[in-house]
Amino acid sequence: GAVVSQHPSRVICKSGTSVKIECRSLDFQATTMFWYRQFPKQSLMLMATSNEGSKATYEQGVEKDKFLINHASLTLSTLTVTSAHPEDSSFYICSARDLRPEAFFGQGTRLTVV
Amino acid sequence: GEDVEQSLFLSVREGDSSVINCTYTDSSSTYLYWYKQEPGAGLQLLTYIFSNMDMKQDQRLTVLLNKKDKHLSLRIADTQTGDSAIYFCAESITGGSYIPTFGRGTSLIVHP
Numbered sequence: 141g142a143v144v145s146q147h148p149s150r151v152i153c154k155s156g157t158s159v160k161i162e163c164r165s166l167d168f169q170a171t172t173m174f175w176y177r178q179f180p181k182q183s184l185m186l187m188a189t190s191n192e193g194s195k196a197t198y199e200q201g202v203e204k205d206k207f208l209i210n211h212a213s214l215t216l217s218t219l220t221v222t223s224a225h226p227e228d229s230s231f232y233i234c235s236a237r238d239l240r241p242e243a244f245f246g247q248g249t250r251l252t253v254v
Numbered sequence: 255g256e257d258v259e260q261s262l263f264l265s266v267r268e269g270d271s272s273v274i275n276c277t278y279t280d281s282s283s284t285y286l287y288w289y290k291q292e293p294g295a296g297l298q299l300l301t302y303i304f305s306n307m308d309m310k311q312d313q314r315l316t317v318l319l320n321k322k323d324k325h326l327s328l329r330i331a332d333t334q335t336g337d338s339a340i341y342f343c344a345e346s347i348t349g350g351s352y353i354p355t356f357g358r359g360t361s362l363i364v365h366p
Contacts, residue, residue, distance in 0.1 A: 146296065242287070
């Protein structure tokens with residue numbers, strides 16, 4: 141299967157700082173990437189969908205100025221959590237797909253804001 | 255709209271078969287997926303099926319689709335302790351950007 145690499149796997153940051161999470165497709169060109177947030181014992185909440193070279197499409201209720209998504213190339217998308225607060229602490233997961241119907245997921249990033 | 259539902263927990267004995275069930279609401283042509291998530295990890299695609307298929311088998315995994323009842327199941331034969339994880343059912347509609355809609359996940363616990 142295709143490989144999606146997400147970094148970092150864990151990050152702890154101070155309240156008010158910004159954190160960048162990277163998502164890379166290693167062996168395919170990702171025309172579309174998705175960013176999810178997962179709360180404990182809950183399903184994945186889609187935050188936004190990004191297509192290479194275009195602005196991300198955010199789901200209702202997700203602040204685009206707080207969660208900045210950049211999909212500058214066919215193999216890289218980044219999610220920047222700006223001015224992070226403790227309530228932003230969560231598990232963030234990216235996924236990527238090309239023209240196939242399958243979406244492949246990164247390993248996830250555990251963000252803790254202190 | 256799309257809605258995917260699945261039971262939250264399943265407990266089985268090692269060596270038995272596990273059957274995880276899922277229902278969905280959209281009747282369009284669709285892909286249906288099963289993902290596995292181990293603690294602290296991302297989601298691993300196990301298998302998927304297109305809605306014009308009834309069954310798909312891959313080693314210990316068998317997917318059954320009842321399109322009339324909009325019911326999808328994943329059977330794991332000879333369940334092992336390493337199969338303990340959360341299993342997500344997901345659906346995506348063809349012709350769009352294949353954004354999958356996920357169920358809440360079924361936590362499978364395999365005990366000796």
